[in-house]
Amino acid sequence: MMTQNSIDRLNTPGLDNRVSDQAAESTFREVDDSDRAIPAIEFRDVTIEYDGRNVLNSLSFKVMKGETKIILGGSGCGKSTTIKLVLGLIKPDSGQVLVNGEDITNYSETEMMRVRRKIGMIFQEGALFDSLSVYENVAFKLHEQGVPEEEVEAEVRRMLRFVNLEDAIDKLPAELSGGMRRRVGIARALVGDPKIVMFDEPTAGLDPPTARTICELAMKLRDLEDVSSIFVTHEMNNLDYLCSEYAVVNEAGEVVFEIEGEKLCLINSKVLMMRDGQVIFSGTDETLRKADDRYIQKFLRGH
Amino acid sequence: MNIVTRFLLELQEMSLLAAGAARGLFKKPRYVPETIEQMDSVGVGSLTIIILTGFFTGGVLTLQTYQTLASYGAVDQLGYLVSISLVRELGPVLTALMVTGRVVSAISAELGSMVVSEQIDAMRALGTDPVRKLVAPRLIALVITLPLLTLIADVMGIAGGWVVSIFLYGLPSSMFLNSVRDGITTDDIIGGIVKPLVFAFLMGTIACHKGLKTEGGTVGVGRSTTTAVVTASIIVIIADFFLAKALQVILGTQ
Numbered sequence: 205m206m207t208q209n210s211i212d213r214l215n216t217p218g219l220d221n222r223v224s225d226q227a228a229e230s231t232f233r234e235v236d237d238s239d240r241a242i243p244a245i246e247f248r249d250v251t252i253e254y255d256g257r258n259v260l261n262s263l264s265f266k267v268m269k270g271e272t273k274i275i276l277g278g279s280g281c282g283k284s285t286t287i288k289l290v291l292g293l294i295k296p297d298s299g300q301v302l303v304n305g306e307d308i309t310n311y312s313e314t315e316m317m318r319v320r321r322k323i324g325m326i327f328q329e330g331a332l333f334d335s336l337s338v339y340e341n342v343a344f345k346l347h348e349q350g351v352p353e354e355e356v357e358a359e360v361r362r363m364l365r366f367v368n369l370e371d372a373i374d375k376l377p378a379e380l381s382g383g384m385r386r387r388v389g390i391a392r393a394l395v396g397d398p399k400i401v402m403f404d405e406p407t408a409g410l411d412p413p414t415a416r417t418i419c420e421l422a423m424k425l426r427d428l429e430d431v432s433s434i435f436v437t438h439e440m441n442n443l444d445y446l447c448s449e450y451a452v453v454n455e456a457g458e459v460v461f462e463i464e465g466e467k468l469c470l471i472n473s474k475v476l477m478m479r480d481g482q483v484i485f486s487g488t489d490e491t492l493r494k495a496d497d498r499y500i501q502k503f504l505r506g507h
Numbered sequence: 508m509n510i511v512t513r514f515l516l517e518l519q520e521m522s523l524l525a526a527g528a529a530r531g532l533f534k535k536p537r538y539v540p541e542t543i544e545q546m547d548s549v550g551v552g553s554l555t556i557i558i559l560t561g562f563f564t565g566g567v568l569t570l571q572t573y574q575t576l577a578s579y580g581a582v583d584q585l586g587y588l589v590s591i592s593l594v595r596e597l598g599p600v601l602t603a604l605m606v607t608g609r610v611v612s613a614i615s616a617e618l619g620s621m622v623v624s625e626q627i628d629a630m631r632a633l634g635t636d637p638v639r640k641l642v643a644p645r646l647i648a649l650v651i652t653l654p655l656l657t658l659i660a661d662v663m664g665i666a667g668g669w670v671v672s673i674f675l676y677g678l679p680s681s682m683f684l685n686s687v688r689d690g691i692t693t694d695d696i697i698g699g700i701v702k703p704l705v706f707a708f709l710m711g712t713i714a715c716h717k718g719l720k721t722e723g724g725t726v727g728v729g730r731s732t733t734t735a736v737v738t739a740s741i742i743v744i745i746a747d748f749f750l751a752k753a754l755q756v757i758l759g760t761q
Contacts, residue, residue, distance in 0.1 A: 293632065314636075323632070
């Protein structure tokens with residue numbers, strides 16, 4: 205029995221089994237849905253002006269609990285700005301930003317620190333602190349909170365296992381490849397199990413298998429950890445993965461990804477398409493593909 | 508924006524930055540290890556250039572003034588002249604300028620590249636205030652080490668003058684040292700310590716402010732580093748004048 209089990213585990217492609225143990229429990233747990241009606245993130249008429257140009261023009265949308273909102277759009281359409289607003293890294297000129305129903309628009313930097321601790325952010329290029337090792341990068345938040353070193357180490361190892369990078373624990377960011385840096389960035393953002401996670405073009409400039417791994421991480425968070433997220437991208441294969449596959453835990457307790465296909469299932473991903481700081485489409489990927497807007501069709505097909 | 512409003516805006520931003528850093532000192536976490544690390548890189552790291560600068564400045568001062576003093580028959584005042592110039596002016600200003608070249612540039616380049624690579628945003632996103640984690644330790648390290656470096660520059664300068672007076676002009680060692688001892692007053696030394704305190708504060712604030720305000724990629728890092736070094740150097744020299752006057756009034760040594 206033991207041997208059979210360990211063979212199964214060896215056969216799984218680079219997935220962490222610990223997460224799946226927790227996930228198996230959470231699948232059957234009673235869900236308290238009294239506050240699920242409150243959106244995790246809500247934008248109300250948010251406008252930002254820069255150099256006389258509207259970077260965001262009266263942007264309004266909601267991300268519900270457990271939902272992954274894929275924001276599509278060309279470069280410079282205000283995607284990254286949107287994410288930075290959620291964290292209060294920049295402030296809107298008008299409009300409101302709400303996180304878990306809390307209006308954070310006029311929060312001071314000190315108040316914002318409390319909100320930010322509950323949100324994980326994955327930056328475009330990883331944004332690792334290059335004077336610190338991988339371990340110190342992932343442990344940053346815990347060190348700042350003065351957590352005892354044994355707990356820090358356990359948590360860092362758990363997070364690095366989640367992104368499958370435990371071997372790189374003592375390396376410096378400069379020694380890592382682009383994809384590894386991005387994964388360390390994900391591990392760092394997920395310390396403390398935030399329920400809201402922002403992905404700022406996490407797969408830009410990565411080879412397809414690595415990009416796939418990162419999408420799988422996002423799917424695991426969505427389907428197994430009930431994380432609400434905004435996934436900014438301009439790569440269509442990310443959209444395909446996130447909208448047509450879902451993560452489940454199989455009988456052996458391993459995480460596997462199943463294709464939606466013709467099955468009736470509700471993958472909790474919605475698409476938002478932006479152009480020049482405005483929403484031009486909001487809905488599911490099926491309706492996006494059927495939309496007859498010329499810009500959208502050009503974006504989807506590339507010509 | 509015209510130049511006056513821009514200047515006032517910068518002044519306001521720098522004051523807020525310094526105030527933010529100062530406020531952070533009274534709250535936890537205190538970032539003591541970071542401060543010690545910075546003191547090591549700012550203070551111990553600048554030791555060599557400060558020793559060399561001090562020694563040769565003292566030496567050249569002796570070299571240049573000996574002839575003049577000799578023509579007035581006042582060679583016995585050589586130590587007095589060298590030491591007073593060093594302690595009052597050359598020590599504080601040259602040390603500040605050398606440290607500006609070495610440390611201000613390093614700070615603004617480091618913070619600038621952290622801004623450009625989104626590390627500052629990442630730090631804020633992780634719930635840590637970069638002003639307290641990065642700015643405050645650098646400011647404190649500068650304020651503590653610059654007066655000490657100045658002191659070392661002064662001592663090395665006097666040593667340089669002494670060496671030149673003995674080996675080049677063959678004066679008796681006691682003549683130089685006695686005039687140093689008779690010449691320097693407590694007021695000179697107080698002034699020599701107060702100045703670097705103020706310089707360090709100004710230099711640190713300028714370096715951190717310019718670094719954190721970096722825009723526009725790697726080119727921006729170069730630009731903000733240059734601006735930081737130029738601004739800090741000029742501010743040191745301007746502040747030196749007003750400090751000298753203020754100290755004269757306060758200490759009553761007009």
